[in-house]
Amino acid sequence: MIEDHDILNVDAPELSAAERFYLPQILDGMGTTIRHMGHSLFKRPMTVQYPEERRELRVENYRGVHRLNRDEQGRVACVACFMCATACPANCIHIEGAEAPWDDREKYPAKFDIDELRCIYCGMCEEACPVDAIELTPRYDLVGRTRAEMILDKEELLVIYDQTKGEKARKNPPITGYPRMAGAAALDPESETEGEQA
Amino acid sequence: MREFFTSQFGVSITFSVMVIGALLGITTYCIYFERKIAGWVQDRYGPNRVGPAGIFQLVADGIKMVFKEDIIPGHVDKVLFLAAPAIIIIVSFIGFAAIPWGGQWELDGHLVNIQVANPDIGLLYILGVASMAIYGLVLGGYSSNNKYSLFGSLRATAQMLSYEIPLGLCILVVVLTLGTLRLEHIALAQTGYWFGIIPQWNVFLHPVPFVILLITSLAESNRTPFDLPEAEQELVCGYHTEYTALKFGMFFLGEYAHMITASALISVLFLGGWHFPWIPWAQPEATSFFAVLVKIGVLGGKVVFFIFLMMWLRWTLPRFRWDQLMRVAWKGLIPITLALFILTAVLVYFGLERSIWTLVGNVVIVAGALLIAGSFGREVTGRTTNLPPIPSGPFSPGVGGVGASA
Numbered sequence: 001m002i003e004d005h006d007i008l009n010v011d012a013p014e015l016s017a018a019e020r021f022y023l024p025q026i027l028d029g030m031g032t033t034i035r036h037m038g039h040s041l042f043k044r045p046m047t048v049q050y051p052e053e054r055r056e057l058r059v060e061n062y063r064g065v066h067r068l069n070r071d072e073q074g075r076v077a078c079v080a081c082f083m084c085a086t087a088c089p090a091n092c093i094h095i096e097g098a099e100a101p102w103d104d105r106e107k108y109p110a111k112f113d114i115d116e117l118r119c120i121y122c123g124m125c126e127e128a129c130p131v132d133a134i135e136l137t138p139r140y141d142l143v144g145r146t147r148a149e150m151i152l153d154k155e156e157l158l159v160i161y162d163q164t165k166g167e168k169a170r171k172n173p174p175i176t177g178y179p180r181m182a183g184a185a186a187l188d189p190e191s192e193t194e195g196e197q198a
Numbered sequence: 199m200r201e202f203f204t205s206q207f208g209v210s211i212t213f214s215v216m217v218i219g220a221l222l223g224i225t226t227y228c229i230y231f232e233r234k235i236a237g238w239v240q241d242r243y244g245p246n247r248v249g250p251a252g253i254f255q256l257v258a259d260g261i262k263m264v265f266k267e268d269i270i271p272g273h274v275d276k277v278l279f280l281a282a283p284a285i286i287i288i289v290s291f292i293g294f295a296a297i298p299w300g301g302q303w304e305l306d307g308h309l310v311n312i313q314v315a316n317p318d319i320g321l322l323y324i325l326g327v328a329s330m331a332i333y334g335l336v337l338g339g340y341s342s343n344n345k346y347s348l349f350g351s352l353r354a355t356a357q358m359l360s361y362e363i364p365l366g367l368c369i370l371v372v373v374l375t376l377g378t379l380r381l382e383h384i385a386l387a388q389t390g391y392w393f394g395i396i397p398q399w400n401v402f403l404h405p406v407p408f409v410i411l412l413i414t415s416l417a418e419s420n421r422t423p424f425d426l427p428e429a430e431q432e433l434v435c436g437y438h439t440e441y442t443a444l445k446f447g448m449f450f451l452g453e454y455a456h457m458i459t460a461s462a463l464i465s466v467l468f469l470g471g472w473h474f475p476w477i478p479w480a481q482p483e484a485t486s487f488f489a490v491l492v493k494i495g496v497l498g499g500k501v502v503f504f505i506f507l508m509m510w511l512r513w514t515l516p517r518f519r520w521d522q523l524m525r526v527a528w529k530g531l532i533p534i535t536l537a538l539f540i541l542t543a544v545l546v547y548f549g550l551e552r553s554i555w556t557l558v559g560n561v562v563i564v565a566g567a568l569l570i571a572g573s574f575g576r577e578v579t580g581r582t583t584n585l586p587p588i589p590s591g592p593f594s595p596g597v598g599g600v601g602a603s604a
């Protein structure tokens with residue numbers, strides 16, 4: 001309900017004689033543009049000359065192409081819990097889970113495809129993942145000639161991890177110990193709590 | 199043979215060929231500089247990929263334009279559709295014929311004008327030819343058989359008609375002062391000096407018509423802030439919406455050619471044409487070949503200055519609203535120029551047309567205009583009263599509505 005006191009009548013400001021005569025205001029505006037022109041000519045324009053120069057990214061939270069992290073033993077860290085696929089608003093993650101060949105977890109992804117063309121790079125998948133297996137990297141220049149090429153499968157996503165782990169480390173590595181499962185006895189229980197807090 | 203080429207006729211023909219070639223190059227390079235200036239104003243580089251500093255961008259663009267598919271839509275009036283861009287480009291180029299580029303050249307013992315044609319009515323010729331350009335715009339929009347294009351043409355017609363009046367009056371001020379329509383004579387009449395240093399350029403006599411002529415020639419060449427005929431946001435592209443490839447390019451080139459004619463005309467009328475103080479070769483007595491080159495350079499420099507000014511303005515100002523555009527012309531420029539015209543006529547009657555009184559009159563007229571503008575309230579367009587208070591009752595406008603509460 002809009003009450004009387006909610007209504008604010010705004011009157012257009014009175015223009016001064018100079019403003020109504022246009023020309024002084026135009027000269028003022030021309031002063032502004034010539035300043036910018038001088039800045040571009042004698043200092044440096046804002047433009048980043050893209051292929052030769054690149055912007056400095058905030059690597060920590062830049063949302064570019066995905067990667068699938070590996071754990072300490074080089075295996076895919078994902079446990080095929082489908083959290084990311086459920087959270088994804090663009091429905092572009094397709095996972096086929098299978099029984100894990102390793103005895104420290106139940107499932108692993110037999111197939112893991114991300115359609116990078118449908119993805120809106122919102123980062124929900126990264127938020128949802130309980131083991132921090134899927135992450136967005138600072139890589140933004142993924143190109144392809146066909147649509148099929150832009151659907152990255154598990155191997156490609158793991159390769160991206162290998163390529164980008166130098167610039168962006170896996171966020172919470174210690175969490176992949178799965179202490180309550182078989183084979184977890186070797187792990188220090190301290191590291192689990194630390195990892196969860198981090 | 200030599201006689202033919204040293205006669206005025208031969209020189210005119212040679213010079214016209216050179217002018218057309220040079221102008222085609224210059225107009226295309228105007229587009230390059232337009233984009234560069236746009237870039238600089240917006241803190242960018244502008245085109246810089248094709249060749250050093252992007253100077254071959256134009257070649258690339260030209261090749262692209264030539265090889266694009268040239269579509270003639272099925273619903274257009276073909277003859278007029280094809281004629282429109284041709285009219286635009288022809289009209290904007292033949293206007294150059296009467297511009298006195300380089301004064302006189304002593305060749306084989308007689309003087310020839312570095313000018314394609316030197317008619318007695320040079321100024322009228324340029325005005326007449328320039329207003330022919332409207333045919334290109336109108337026919338382009340009309341033959342496109344498309345409402346938006348037609349709207350663009352209608353706007354172009356109304357705008358050109360309105361702005362041609364102050365434009366003509368400003369030019370009449372110069373004609374009255376100097377008593378000639380011949381452009382070469384207008385340039386020559388401005389070569390004297392006051393107190394030995396100030397050149398007798400008309401801009402020092404009549405600064406206000408100079409500014410108004412600048413404004414109206416912007417409007418005549420459809421440049422921002424007067425580019426309503428092609429307002430993208432409202433009319434797609436106005437009168438050239440249906441044009442593709444080279445025909446679109448011709449509209450584009452025509453605009454720049456129009457700018458150059460307008461700049462050259464303003465330079466001749468108000469800035470003394472090829473005359474420049476302190477340069478011995480830019481004086482009427484100098485008639486050597488080198489002097490001709492210097493004079494062409496001087497006039498060219500003035501033209502470049504005006505073109506830069508127009509581009510600078512384009513990237514500074516937003517577009518006028520239609521009612522503002524009309525108000526500026528009919529309530530602002532036309533009364534002021536009429537007053538200036540009457541002032542000049544009176545001064546000519548008393549033989550004072552080239553005295554300090556012109557300046558005084560200019561100042562008085564501007565002050566009077568300011569006074570009148572200041573003493574009348576601002577014209578309010580649109581709703582002027584506050585909305586009535588919304589009755590508070592059982593219904594709310596968003597949810598129930600009037601019908602629901604009844």
Ligand code: SF4
Nearest residue numbers: 088119120122123125
């Ligand atoms: S970034 Fe967003 S859209 Fe892309 S895969 Fe992850 S959840 Fe889906």
Ligand code: SF4
Nearest residue numbers: 078079081082084129
């Ligand atoms: S990437 Fe993470 S959220 Fe997605 S299925 Fe694997 S473990 Fe679950």
